[in-house]
Amino acid sequence: MNSIDGTIASPKGFQATGLHAGLKKNKLDLGVIYSEKPAKAAAVYTTNQVKAAPIYVTKEAMQDPTIQAVVVNSGYANACTGEIGLVHAKKMQQAAADQLGVAATNVAVASTGVIGKTMPIELVEGGIQTIDLQEGQPYHFHEAILTTDTTTKEIVVQDTINGELVTIAGTAKGSGMIHPNMATMLAFITTDAEISQELLQELLSEKTETTFNQITVDGDTSTNDMVLVLANGLAGNTEIKKGTEGYDKFSAMFKLVSETLAQMIAKDGEGATKLIEVQVEGATDELAARMIAKKIVGSMLVKTAMFGEDPNWGRIICAIGYSETKIDPEKVDMWIGSVQVLKNSQPQTFDETAIKQILEQDKIVIAVDMNLGDAKGAAWGCDLTYKYVEVNALYHT
Template identity: 75%
Template sequence: MKIIEGTIASPKGFHAAGLHSGLKKTKKDLGMIYSDVPAAAAAVYTTNQVKAAPIFVTKEAMVDATIQAVVVNSAYANACTGKIGAENALAMQALAAEQLAVPKETVAVASTGVIGKQLPMEIIEKGIKQIDLPTANPYDFHEAILTTDTSTKEIVVSAKINGQTVTMAGVAKGSGMIHPNMATMLAFITTDAQISSELLQGILADKTETTFNQITVDGDTSTNDLVLVLANGLAENPMIEIGTPAYETFVEMFQLVSEALAKLIAKDGEGATKLIEVEVVGASNPSDARLAAKKVVGSSLVKTAMFGEDPNWGRIICAVGYAGSQTDPEKIDMWIGQQQLLKHSQPQEFDEAEMKQTLEKEKILITVDLNIGEAKGKAWGCDLTYKYVEVNALYHT
């Protein structure tokens, strides 16, 4: 298995495009993904009870778990837009289907941006009709889905499965409103592997718990977002079956892509200067480990301490204590970087100069050992900065 250069269209039979339609002032704001053949599909959606109109359209398209195209706009979330918003989401689906000459039931729809504003459909219609996949640069899709992101987020991997080269690509957006459970982001994964939608859905659901659901920027869960996976089978590998070496390789690929995208989203939190990774070990079960890790990385006090480069372990142990995981408060060990700060919940001397160097880095590792079991889990987030307040105070304008 190896990471390679590429785009969301790197797997065989996939194409992608993005352009500036006029939804934003200058940046790209409309994109499509297309597969030469209908693809087995899997998806997970936001758990926010207030869901945007495109979520319902995509859920309906996913009834038979076969998708051939995706149309995405940024700038407008098409959330809390009532009957008109629902009609507009369906219109986006129909326009994309007509442009690509595919059944509208095989087109997924996604939107991201400001909540409560109606989509300017004349702009979207004109933009969709301008998309020309044969001449398009697939990387433009990566840019078209961004909102307050400072960079695109992508990864492409390849591996041999049953003698055939299989490629998997992922692209995502997400900077604020990142506290998935699922999803508070847009993430798209394509692969030319041949695998059933049932197996694909099971893998996605499982890996979502350990990757996308383990990131947090600000504790807010979005109305819109999803992770959508398409597998078109054009690598022509024998059908992947559970419990086989081929299945294990595919799962490893999926884990690598999902975790990489999750980390990129966490790192690019609005105003962020640092990626924070929290690993909890010695837990009684994996769920408890993941819960404690996410509570630590999601703590505003921990996040501001990391921004201020302050090794305030009291904030970390406090978050562990209220996480709800099984914990013995007398047994907790803790490290920031390579330096141990607590041993059996007692403070330890540490090198302040070395700690200063650790906290100045762009990635900070916090490790907590609960010392009550063998399970472990990770979570990712970012620091909380002055810039985050500025970005969100001015978001609507």
């Protein structure tokens, strides 16, 4: 498998663009992805009971899981906007269908931004009517979906599957309200692979558990989260079937795309200066391993300790202790980077200089061995900084 430079439009038959419709002051705020052939689609959505209007509209479109275009706006979440919000999401869908010449039922809609403000739908429709896929730049789509993100997030991987070159591309936005199950995390993945819709959905659901659902910035699960995958089959490979070498390759590619996007979101969490990765092994089962990892990475005390570059293992074992999974409090081994700080839950003498160097890096790996079984799991997050408070206290409705 190779990683290449590229965009969400790198797989065969996809186009994408982004533009400024006027929803945000200066930045791009409207984006579309288009597939020349209707694509098999799979999606996962926020578990928040308060769901944004575009979630309902996309779910309806996905009743027949064939999608040919995706239209996304930033600036307005179109959540808690009542009946008019649903009308607006549908208008956005219809406008994209008209402009791109596809069926409205094959258009997915997503929004991210402020909750509770009615969208200026005429700006959205006006923007959509100026979409020109020939003139557009695909990387503008990556930009158009951002809110408080500081960088675009994309990855493109390729491999030969069943004799043909297959490409998977992904792009995402994150930053705040990130504690997916799903968070506003939005992620879009395109591929030219030939694969059944059922297998695509199974793969997405499975990989989401260990990647997108294992990141946390602030513990808040958004009303707008969505991961959407489109597979248009234009690579020309014979269909990828489970239990084959081709599937293993595709699954590995898919995992890398999902995990990379998830880590990019965690690293670009609001105000973050560091990516924190927690690796748990020796757990009783994989779910337990993931729960422990996510509790550690979500602890405000661990997050501030990492910002302060302090090897505060006491806060880490405290978080392990309140994870809702059975542990043996006397058996925990722990490393910060390569330095062991706990053995059988007892503090180890360690090299202060070595650990200082580890904590100064912009990625810190905390590894934990529960010594109870064979299961592993990981989670990703970021440090909690002055800037986080600034971003969220100064952000006014």
